Amino acid sequence: MLAQARRRAHAPPDHHRRPPKFLMPIYSYRCRKCGELTDRLMSVAEQVAAIGCEHCQSDDTYRVIGSSAYHASNNTKTAKLDPKYEKMVDTAMRNSTSADEHRLLKKMTPFTGAKRD
Numbered sequence: 001m002l003a004q005a006r007r008r009a010h011a012p013p014d015h016h017r018r019p020p021k022f023l024m025p026i027y028s029y030r031c032r033k034c035g036e037l038t039d040r041l042m043s044v045a046e047q048v049a050a051i052g053c054e055h056c057q058s059d060d061t062y063r064v065i066g067s068s069a070y071h072a073s074n075n076t077k078t079a080k081l082d083p084k085y086e087k088m089v090d091t092a093m094r095n096s097t098s099a100d101e102h103r104l105l106k107k108m109t110p111f112t113g114a115k116r117d
Contacts, residue, residue, distance in 0.1 A: 029053075029061040037064070 029038045031053035038054045038061065050061045072080075093099040100106075 026066070028064050028066045030064050031056060031058055032060040032062065033058040 025042070025044065027040050027042055029040065029051050030036070031038065034053060034056040036053065036055040038051065040048075040051055042048065049063075050059060052059055053061055097103065
């Protein structure tokens with residue numbers, strides 16, 4: 001039990017772990033005959049020049065470059081915002097009645113005007 005606790009204490013955080021080895025990329029192939037795309041999940045080690053088209057069963061296909069994913073942090077997204085956007089938000093907040101920090105105080109009855117039982 002103590003040994004397991006020590007191993008967990010020295011284990012790297014989850015965000016530093018390598019992805020599992022079973023993840024494989026999706027390759028897209030375009031058919032020269034019908035022009036349709038066919039996607040195939042294959043290992044990086046597989047060197048396949050062409051695959052059969054799912055739509056017309058032609059073997060005349062070629063690999064196309066697909067899009068990739070990029071995950072930016074919230075700090076990066078905020079840094080890329082247009083400076084005009086911040087001014088627009090500030091103006092909208094100033095013009096909004098719900099942004100008034102004294103709105104609740106204005107609704108309250110002063111102690112001097114309160115009724116006593």
